[in-house]
Amino acid sequence: MADVSELIDRGIKAYVAGRVGEALRSFQQALERDPGNPKARSYLSLLGGGMPGGATAEPVPLPPPAAAPGHSPWDALPAAAEIIELELDPEGGLDLDAVAEKSDIRPLVPAKFAPGESPGGRDVEVWMQAARELFALGDFTGSLELIEKILQVDPDHREAREYLRQNEATLIAMYESKLGPLGGVPRLAIKPEEIMWLNLDHRAGFLLAQIDGFVDYEALFALSGLPRLDTARILANLIADGVITA
């Protein structure tokens, strides 16, 4: 049986995919199992869904202030000068969630806009909330999709812009870490005649056509003409699918 956090995750993903009914059901199931869960309550409230016992949703605790530009949330470990008080959980292990809270592990953007700054619109706020959650859950792609949706409606949305940058930086770092050193030269791992049997889009087809056993990753980023994130994602997928070797 799915636990509460999985149900919340499922709900967010369903919402991202536009399956609002499914999202509502997931949040409601989460609340049934953990009636006091603030995240599930908050989402239900945002989606306009009823809560057991007619309770009023409390907002989800919002992330701390923004990290300095250029930092991935993964990197935002405790400041060098800070002394960390590590808390042991009842089972005797380290509670890294507590460490994370203390160590500013998920520093994002200001929680609330000043009056007048808010992009407005119920949808945008719901998307933003979901994007924050997905980000916190480590689903950067899902978060990015929502952020892009928000920016289509409100290109100047400050928090969305900050999340966009954070998501992209994180995803690029994740995908690039799959590639190995950027000076490495990828090679085709399958026979050329087998390429036809893959399931690629034309952008992946273009990148694959540039892999000739001489061009390194850094050059591929230059050649692709695509945003760095897209190039990194395609290359990482090609490696994961065994089409190319790092």
Place this chain on the structure above:
Amino acid sequence: MSASEPVIGIDLGTTNSVVATVQDGVPRVIPGRSGQLLTPSVVAFARNGKRLVGALAKRQAITNAEDTVFAAKRLIGRRWGSKEIEDARRVLPYRLVAGPEGHDVRVELGGRTLTVQEISAMVLAELRADAEAWLGQPVSRAVITVPAYFNDGQRHATKDAGRIAGLEVLRIINEPTSAALAYGFGKQIERKVVVFDLGGGTFDVSVLDIGKSVYDVVAVGGDTYLGGEDFDRRVMDWLTFGFAKENGGIDLRQDKMALQRLRDAAERAKCELSSLPSTAIHLPFLVGGGEGKSALHLDRQLSREKLEELTKDLVDRCIAVTERTLRDAGVRPSQVGEVLLVGGMTRMPRVQQAVREFFGREPCRGVHPEEVVALGAAIQAQALSAPHAGAEVLLLDVTPQNLGLMVVGGYFQTVIPRNTTVPTSQTHLFTTVQDNQTSVRIAVLQGASERAIENELLGEFVLDGIRPARRGEVEIEVTFEISADGIVGVSARDVATGLQQSISVTATSGLTEDEMRHILDEQIDELLERKQTAREFEARRDRVLALVREIEALGPEVHDALERTRFGKDAVLKAEGVLARARTAVEARDLAALAAEEEPLERTLQLFKGLAATARPGAR
């Protein structure tokens, strides 16, 4: 520069460039650092901010058309507003602008405005770096080739490009002369030679008289918009229309990525068909198939016969130009002792057949069409750097264009016709066109048009103080001289009074000496900046590597501590991510990335120290 420092010859082409040297008396082409013999004359600023030169720049030329400069040779030394520049502006995807004085041409690239000389210098610098890597020592002197029809300004601009690339240009020589030099290397030849040069973007045909080590270009002709790229385009069009027919009208030309792959494939197929009767063009996942549909593949078989059918008119044009050039030179095909095929396109069997049919003889097979010009330049460079080492090769060059002045009605009067061997001197008599005319304006021009305005103005001066007389009575003697260095001197003298005025026209590349100095200074600044950056990088790298080592040393203790927690893997993964990025930044010599990783590393270290402390005995 040491006496033993090698010298190089560079064929700076419109489409591709080649560098060569003479080693142990043998001329040889220098391969690039990635092993290629030809370097595309393409410069780009990629979307990721990286400057690309050569093959990589070419491979993204369509997907990043606005920031990719190719065919800079068509622009070098040209004046803003000239017909050639207007033609180029219509077809080139990158932006051209006028220089500050409004005379020369500048290129907008990667957010900067650059002179054409700087663009060509980037290609030359790449070739120089290839040569230095291959030879294992510095190279600072070169001979560079240019088309025989290049005027003085274009030659001077090419020389400036060499200077910007850090090369002392020993001499600028004509491409056909260079090809003939390589052909005649080590041989005693006395015959008329035709150089049939079908390159990537241009077609040049030249007639040379070679006798006792004297290479005399007696005629040049050509078509500056006919070359291998036109052949590629025919194949691309054939593929595009075929694809549209089979796929409900999908136009590949609308998709830059598809077009880039199509161009690469067309060029590759064309080259393969020089040795094969047929070739397969296979481009999987070429273009999106539409909403919810899979990407489409292109699969076609191209035969040599089909390629010849598609490009027949282009080959015919080459022969027509050759015929006209020989006619101008008063040379019959049967008088030609040898035909040298130059340029990659001459590998095409149909081109060779057309040449064979026209001249009634087999073209020479002893020279490599893509390398021969650079090899000749290397031979000349060697001869100039060590004049006493071997037989002196005397190059007699000719004036590439008619040289003359403007006369009444705005017409151009030729004084020294094109193809005249330099140095030379010619004198013509002119007269006044108005009664009591006391001054006359001498506008010195270079070009092929009858209308003065369509030719290149080299300089002008006024001869005044002419004695008043009826029109036609005053005789003015105008003398044109061209020195061996290409400096044009023009003097005008009132025959009756002996009053004289003169002008010396030194070719300008469009760059003033101040601008040139500024560019060279900028390069020194960049070099210093690079040095400074290198020092900063090394300092940061040392700090980062020390942090990495310290974190890694704490690894076992942290591992022990995390064994007892539910979230251990997460923390390790995060730390590994930081370490991996730091190592990548070190490897890529990326200073910015390195700087960005320093603080996360510090934080990771502090976290690890805290975690490690809990794992030590007595910590709990």
